[in-house]
Amino acid sequence: MKEVNISDLERKFEERIAAEIRIEPNDWMPENYRKTLIRQISQHAHSEIVGQLPEGNWVTRAPNLRRKAVLLAKIQDEAGHGLYLYSAVETLGADREETIDDLHTGKAKYSSIFNYPTLTWADIGMVGWLVDGAAIMNQVPLCRTSYGPYARAMVRVCKEESFHQRQGFEIVTTLAQGTAEQKAMAQDALNRWWWPALMMFGPSDAESKHTEQSMRWKIKRHTNDELRQMFVNATVPQAELIGLKVPDDNLTYNEEKGGYDFSDIDWDEFWQVVNGHGICNKERIEARKKAKEEGIWVREAALAYAEKRAARRKQAS
Numbered sequence: 001m002k003e004v005n006i007s008d009l010e011r012k013f014e015e016r017i018a019a020e021i022r023i024e025p026n027d028w029m030p031e032n033y034r035k036t037l038i039r040q041i042s043q044h045a046h047s048e049i050v051g052q053l054p055e056g057n058w059v060t061r062a063p064n065l066r067r068k069a070v071l072l073a074k075i076q077d078e079a080g081h082g083l084y085l086y087s088a089v090e091t092l093g094a095d096r097e098e099t100i101d102d103l104h105t106g107k108a109k110y111s112s113i114f115n116y117p118t119l120t121w122a123d124i125g126m127v128g129w130l131v132d133g134a135a136i137m138n139q140v141p142l143c144r145t146s147y148g149p150y151a152r153a154m155v156r157v158c159k160e161e162s163f164h165q166r167q168g169f170e171i172v173t174t175l176a177q178g179t180a181e182q183k184a185m186a187q188d189a190l191n192r193w194w195w196p197a198l199m200m201f202g203p204s205d206a207e208s209k210h211t212e213q214s215m216r217w218k219i220k221r222h223t224n225d226e227l228r229q230m231f232v233n234a235t236v237p238q239a240e241l242i243g244l245k246v247p248d249d250n251l252t253y254n255e256e257k258g259g260y261d262f263s264d265i266d267w268d269e270f271w272q273v274v275n276g277h278g279i280c281n282k283e284r285i286e287a288r289k290k291a292k293e294e295g296i297w298v299r300e301a302a303l304a305y306a307e308k309r310a311a312r313r314k315q316a317s
């Protein structure tokens, strides 16, 4: 059997990346490339699923039927995004049950943003406007990520995220242009969600342990700080348009760089939350574990049905 020359395979892999040819599941890939994708895509999927919890908190308390219907549609979309991404992880050889168990045991991360509570209806507006706005900023470049299934999953996810961001901004605009109490509620929510939204983009480029390699493999197309800056530049004018104040006294437009200068992020808070010590971390994981336990009968019934159908087909053939 012909000796497999790894360096040849690596060279061909690098040539594909350089030529912007997507890497597909059956292509040879370096083990660390595969591991990085499993890590990032599985944590992305976990974020989508856990991200439903803060929103679910307001389904029964939405101010009217229209808001409730839109919120339900958004939450359903997030579930679909999670399933899409778990399927993309499986194309890399990861086992779905093990992947989900990694979330429940704390071995795998999910986005820090979902460990903050949704205290008022304005928070649901912020989750759409800021959280999904930040997610879009991060996910649009992922439509061009070098791994085929991930890039293709992102195309549909981004279309739906755009609706999420718009409905969130509409909620916040309605409040900001409503009564004084409603505007105060929107400003209070912006004060609580602004900095956690900036943390969604990850540690600074200087602190990020994965960015440099992920950029070389074209998994990432921009660095964490570049995407954070793009989000601030796009979002500050939106806040000003509806008369809300971004909670950062050092926020100033820098003509030279063509973007806003802003204060340093509280990285202690960021790592506290990432390492499991945020306001809602325990509650979120308990909710996911409970959902798995209470949903076992659904999975068993679906598997039994599938096995029965397969047996019937085999009998008929």
Ligand code: 3HC
Pocket: 039, 040, 043, 044, 045, 047, 048, 051, 078, 081, 109, 110, 111, 112, 113, 131, 132, 135, 138, 161, 199, 200, 201, 202, 203, 207, 208, 209, 210, 211, 214, 224, 274
């Ligand atoms: N929350 C939790 N952990 C974070 C984090 C955050 N906001 N930012 C970074 N981290 C973790 C990383 O996972 C990594 O830990 P690990 O080695 O154990 O995985 C460590 O901190 C170092 O960070 P790096 O920047 O070096 O890591 P990455 O190169 O993976 O960059 C990322 C982090 C920018 C989040 C990148 O993983 C990414 O782009 N992921 C895909 C997008 C995503 O997951 N978005 C999360 C929100 S999804 C969402 O909001 C959907 C919406 O519809 C609700």
